[in-house]
Amino acid sequence: xxxxxxxxxxxxxxxxxxxxxIVILAFTLRxxxxxxxxxxxxxxxxxxVASLIHIPVGPTSAxxxxxxxxxxxxxxxxxxxxxxxIVLQSFLFQxxxxxxxxxxxxxxxxxxxxxxxxxxxxxxxxxxxxxGIFGAIAGGVAVTISVLFxxxxxxxxxxxxxxxxxxxxxxxxxxxxxxxxxxxxxxAFFVKVKPEILEGYKGVKR
Amino acid sequence: MEYIEIDEYHHLMSPIHQWDPRxxxxxxxxxxxxxxxxxxxxxxxxGLIFAVILLLISKIPxxxxxxxxxxxxxxxxxxxxxxxxxxxxxxxxxxxxGFEYAFLIxxxxxxAVILIFPMxxxxxxxxxxxxxxxxxxxxxxxxxxIFTYRYIFVFIDEFSDISRSLDSxxxxxxxxxxxxxxxxxxxxxxxxxxxxRSERVYNAMCSRGYTGNLKTFDKFEMxxxxxxxxxxxxxxxxxxxxxxxxxxxxxx
Numbered sequence: 034x035x036x037x038x039x040x041x042x043x044x045x046x047x048x049x050x051x052x053x054x055i056v057i058l059a060f061t062l063r064x065x066x067x068x069x070x071x072x073x074x075x076x077x078x079x080x081x082v083a084s085l086i087h088i089p090v091g092p093t094s095a096x097x098x099x100x101x102x103x104x105x106x107x108x109x110x111x112x113x114x115x116x117x118x119i120v121l122q123s124f125l126f127q128x129x130x131x132x133x134x135x136x137x138x139x140x141x142x143x144x145x146x147x148x149x150x151x152x153x154x155x156x157x158x159x160x161x162x163x164x165g166i167f168g169a170i171a172g173g174v175a176v177t178i179s180v181l182f183x184x185x186x187x188x189x190x191x192x193x194x195x196x197x198x199x200x201x202x203x204x205x206x207x208x209x210x211x212x213x214x215x216x217x218x219x220x221a222f223f224v225k226v227k228p229e230i231l232e233g234y235k236g237v238k239r
Numbered sequence: 240m241e242y243i244e245i246d247e248y249h250h251l252m253s254p255i256h257q258w259d260p261r262x263x264x265x266x267x268x269x270x271x272x273x274x275x276x277x278x279x280x281x282x283x284x285x286g287l288i289f290a291v292i293l294l295l296i297s298k299i300p301x302x303x304x305x306x307x308x309x310x311x312x313x314x315x316x317x318x319x320x321x322x323x324x325x326x327x328x329x330x331x332x333x334x335x336x337g338f339e340y341a342f343l344i345x346x347x348x349x350x351a352v353i354l355i356f357p358m359x360x361x362x363x364x365x366x367x368x369x370x371x372x373x374x375x376x377x378x379x380x381x382x383x384x385i386f387t388y389r390y391i392f393v394f395i396d397e398f399s400d401i402s403r404s405l406d407s408x409x410x411x412x413x414x415x416x417x418x419x420x421x422x423x424x425x426x427x428x429x430x431x432x433x434x435x436r437s438e439r440v441y442n443a444m445c446s447r448g449y450t451g452n453l454k455t456f457d458k459f460e461m462x463x464x465x466x467x468x469x470x471x472x473x474x475x476x477x478x479x480x481x482x483x484x485x486x487x488x489x490x491x
Contacts, residue, residue, distance in 0.1 A: 036314075038311060038314050038315065038344075038348045038351075039271075039275045039347055039348045039351040039352075040275050040343070040344045040346075040347030040348045040351070041318075041344050041348075044276060058380075062377060062379055062380070065379055067379070068441070070379060070382050070383055070386065071386060071437050071440060071441040071444070072434070072437050072438070072441070073383065074382075074383045074386030074387045074390060074437075075386070075387075075390055075433045075434065075436065075437035075440075076430065076433065076434065076437075077383065077387045077390075078386075078387045078388075078389075078390030078391045078393070078394050078433070079390075079394055079426075079429050079430050079433045081387065081391055081394075082391060082394040082395055082397075082398055082429070083398070083426045083429060083430075085395075086398070086422060086426070087412075088412065088414075088418060088419065088422065089412050089413060089414050089418075090414055097426075099426075106430070113379075113380070113383070114383070116380075117380065117383045117384055117387050118387070120384065121384065121387060121388060121391070124245070124355060124359060125244075125245045125359075125388065126245075126307075126310075127307045127308070127310055127311060127352050127355060128310050130275075130348065130351060131268075131271050131272075131275075131351055131355070132271070132272055132275045132351070193322050193337055193340060194322075196321050196322075196324075197317065197318065197321050197322070200317070200321065211419055214416065214419045214420065214423070215419050215420075215422065215423040215426070216423075217423075218419070218420045218423030218424060218427070219423045219424070219426055219427045219430075222423070222424055222427035223427060223430070223431075226427070226431055227431045227434065230430060230431065230434050
């Protein structure tokens with residue numbers, strides 16, 4: 034649900050979404066090296082596929098967002114990767130909108146960067162013991178901020194959207210919990226199985 | 240797992256298929272933005288008609304498009320159920336403006352999705368990528384789009400293998416901790432596998448002379464026909480807003 038369709042938000046909001054996205058992209062793409070591209074694309078595709086997986090929540094089902102996980106594994110490159118995933122989702126799979134690519138990237142990508150900061154700071158001393166717990170915090174916080182962004186954007190667009198914003202926000206509470214547990218599990222799994230996959234693992238004292 | 244690729248009908252012959260990819264992307268993208276920026280129901284409906292006309296010219300089967308439209312409708316549906324009703328001092332009242340607004344959103348969203356098909360469904364994905372590069376989209380972004388797109392289908396298959404092996408060991412998805420942790424580890428495994436695969440693939444590509452530049456046999460050349468088509472579609476995009484302007488002037 035964090036992918037908002039065309040025609041809902043006011044132009045001021047989605048245009049500023051593009052501006053913010055282009056600025057962050059320009060900054061992160063400069064840091065990216067050509068030899069990083071295959072690795073980053075592969076992880077982007079894996080995140081894309083993983084976010085299609087459904088989990089039953091009572092009578093309905095939810096799917097993963099995994100922007101926290103993107104932040105934990107990709108670091109600052111999470112932003113361009115999420116941008117690519119959202120472009121593909123809107124053009125090739127018709128999920129989300131085209132005018133909203135910028136703002137959708139902000140809603141998903143900025144929380145991913147925050148998740149990376151949390152994970153990096155939290156696991157600086159002992160990544161083996163703390164990967165699980167800080168992965169969980171990063172995952173939960175990322176989804177919470179995403180939903181917060183979306184609700185704020187809906188409410189600023191018009192009062193008519195107030196009810197929808199409240200419903201969307203409350204529907205995401207179970208997803209925040211699921212996402213936290215899953216991201217924690219996956220982060221702990223990576224530290225055990227293949228730590229070099231984590232961007233934050235480099236330069237950490239072992 | 241079942242999936243349909245967007246360029247499944249690239250082999251058809253139509254005026255839109257024969258349009259220069261760069262002009263096609265720029266023109267139709269302009270039309271999409273133009274329609275989304277409309278705020279009158281009548282003009283949005285006209286935009287939808289333009290979208291359907293372009294779709295019909297492109298000869299892409301309607302059934303294929305409908306199958307993709309269901310996501311958009313699913314997303315907009317809650318707006319219809321919630322927006323017309325406003326809660327005033329504990330009483331629920333019906334608000335016709337809310338209904339009209341929801342309808343406007345639906346029309347704009349559907350038009351945008353329909354226009355995607357004539358835009359990129361009428362050429363091979365490689366041509367789209369090449370056109371993006373020619374349109375000065377940064378090379379790193381174009382490369383990432385190509386790689387990611389190819390890998391998505393590989394990983395859908397890979398994950399369905401993982402999923403099947405979980406099922407065969409008696410795993411059932413329920414609302415509990417065990418399900419989330421198991422799926423979490425399955426996703427972790429997908430990442431590890433894909434990470435190792437990317438290293439192998441990248442080394443293989445380098446040894447075959449990959450430098451990061453795209454090499455395709457597509458030749459792009461703007462002919463008179465391409466300019467005419469661009470003029471027509473751009474005309475639609477600008478015309479919608481001119482109409483809005485005229486409409487607005489008459490009101491005063």
